[in-house]
Amino acid sequence: MSDDTHSAISLHVNGAPHSLSVDNRTTLLDALRDGIGHTGPKKGCDHGQCGACTVLLDGRRVVSCLTLAVAAEGAEITTIEGLAEDGELRPIQQAFVRLDGFQCGYCTPGQICSAVGMLAEHAAGWPSAVTADVSPDGPAPELDATEVRERMSGNLCRCGAHPSIVRAVLETAARGEAAE
Amino acid sequence: MKAFAYRRTADVRSALTLLAEDDGARYLAGGTNLVDLMKDGVEAPMRLVDVRSLPLDGVRETSDGGLVIGATTTNSDAAAHPEVRRRYPALSQAVLAGASGQLRNTATVGGNLLQRTRCAYFADPSQPCNKRDPGSGCPAITGEHHNHAILGWSRHCVATGPSDMAVALAAFDAVVQYETLDGAGEIPLSDFYLAVGDSPEMETALPAGALITAVTLPASAASPRSRYRKVRERASYAFANVSVAADLDIADGSVRGARIALGGVASRPWRAQVAEEVLQGAPAAADRFRAAADAELSAAEPLRDNRYKVTLARNLIVAVLTELAEGARR
Numbered sequence: 001m002s003d004d005t006h007s008a009i010s011l012h013v014n015g016a017p018h019s020l021s022v023d024n025r026t027t028l029l030d031a032l033r034d035g036i037g038h039t040g041p042k043k044g045c046d047h048g049q050c051g052a053c054t055v056l057l058d059g060r061r062v063v064s065c066l067t068l069a070v071a072a073e074g075a076e077i078t079t080i081e082g083l084a085e086d087g088e089l090r091p092i093q094q095a096f097v098r099l100d101g102f103q104c105g106y107c108t109p110g111q112i113c114s115a116v117g118m119l120a121e122h123a124a125g126w127p128s129a130v131t132a133d134v135s136p137d138g139p140a141p142e143l144d145a146t147e148v149r150e151r152m153s154g155n156l157c158r159c160g161a162h163p164s165i166v167r168a169v170l171e172t173a174a175r176g177e178a179a180e
Numbered sequence: 181m182k183a184f185a186y187r188r189t190a191d192v193r194s195a196l197t198l199l200a201e202d203d204g205a206r207y208l209a210g211g212t213n214l215v216d217l218m219k220d221g222v223e224a225p226m227r228l229v230d231v232r233s234l235p236l237d238g239v240r241e242t243s244d245g246g247l248v249i250g251a252t253t254t255n256s257d258a259a260a261h262p263e264v265r266r267r268y269p270a271l272s273q274a275v276l277a278g279a280s281g282q283l284r285n286t287a288t289v290g291g292n293l294l295q296r297t298r299c300a301y302f303a304d305p306s307q308p309c310n311k312r313d314p315g316s317g318c319p320a321i322t323g324e325h326h327n328h329a330i331l332g333w334s335r336h337c338v339a340t341g342p343s344d345m346a347v348a349l350a351a352f353d354a355v356v357q358y359e360t361l362d363g364a365g366e367i368p369l370s371d372f373y374l375a376v377g378d379s380p381e382m383e384t385a386l387p388a389g390a391l392i393t394a395v396t397l398p399a400s401a402a403s404p405r406s407r408y409r410k411v412r413e414r415a416s417y418a419f420a421n422v423s424v425a426a427d428l429d430i431a432d433g434s435v436r437g438a439r440i441a442l443g444g445v446a447s448r449p450w451r452a453q454v455a456e457e458v459l460q461g462a463p464a465a466a467d468r469f470r471a472a473a474d475a476e477l478s479a480a481e482p483l484r485d486n487r488y489k490v491t492l493a494r495n496l497i498v499a500v501l502t503e504l505a506e507g508a509r510r
Contacts, residue, residue, distance in 0.1 A: 155280075
């Protein structure tokens, strides 16, 4: 395709470049799933409301369903498939398994990518909507269950596994895993 | 979704030119609202001009001690910036009260100002809507309007503005900077959003083709105690029913100056000038806060199902002002 409604792009996903020809309408989510075969990111609402499609873009969590693939060219994208290192699950992934942070599992890749991004945001000192004092001069906000619920509110679980998800995130944070 | 051309540029002038070349062109920043509206068929641009690579990112100090927030700064970066948190905490709180962590990482400050109403009729092309399809009617006025406007609406449109950030910017007398092919310009936030009147499709005073480049916060508005509070139907990740951005300057128990803006009650951030005037020089006391809120809301025209917002707005104003007054005594 060479008309101006299509683009030849290169996406860097989990450390590897992928050349694709896409209709400009293609979302990053569809490019990852249908173009590259990374089906970890899930299509839930497709409107940015459920978080099942969450991936890391240049280290920050974003919803891939509202990101156009053409606009993601040049960015480093990490999906759930790219989190494990040398075949070993990251601590947040192990915590989800150990603490039953899911039931059906559909929202889990998005939950875990979101948690990785969220822990990095917290480690960077970012306040949240439930942080009592956003001043940068006070103590950094401590990560408790209220903070985790607020910071993870962009990820819905229709099975209602949220209590275990909050525990998994809190346990991982307590073990000192920044998202790195 | 309709097919469209996509162009990306790192130069403001070429972005303006690329937009001007095509009547059906739109700027694309984070896309969290625009792409969503394109999926629903509410927006159908022929060309997207991606402005995320423009050198408009970041927060810097002005010579007089205010701040300039670049238009492509993400909501997350604006909210987390130490000087925003230190000088204009209500702005940081407002941005953090909006959307989700993922959306704030993508959405930009310029795009936030231009996001569209979440009125369900606007989002559904099978329904009439004067904002989307001028002259087609407004079903919300007699239909589903429990979260619609109580102030400043017209019989043509009763939708509310969705931005939390803009409410805090209104309280701080922010100024919107923009660029056009004919040169740069600026509009105070108080004049940025147009009254609904009989043309709800005309939302801002930006000239055609203009690109927002930054938002400036005046030094005189800086206040480490300013506060944003939002009431919504869920604990998180929902648009406001009513929100309040406020600051009080109190000396010897009297109000020397008040800044109050309301969200969720009108098509635009509602600067509560009547309440501010009532408070000017008054004792910083609960009965005066109630009187100020009542004076502001005497202009409210609630509909059948959003009468609760008048009481909610009143109570929220009083609560935030009381909190600010108590903080000033500490």
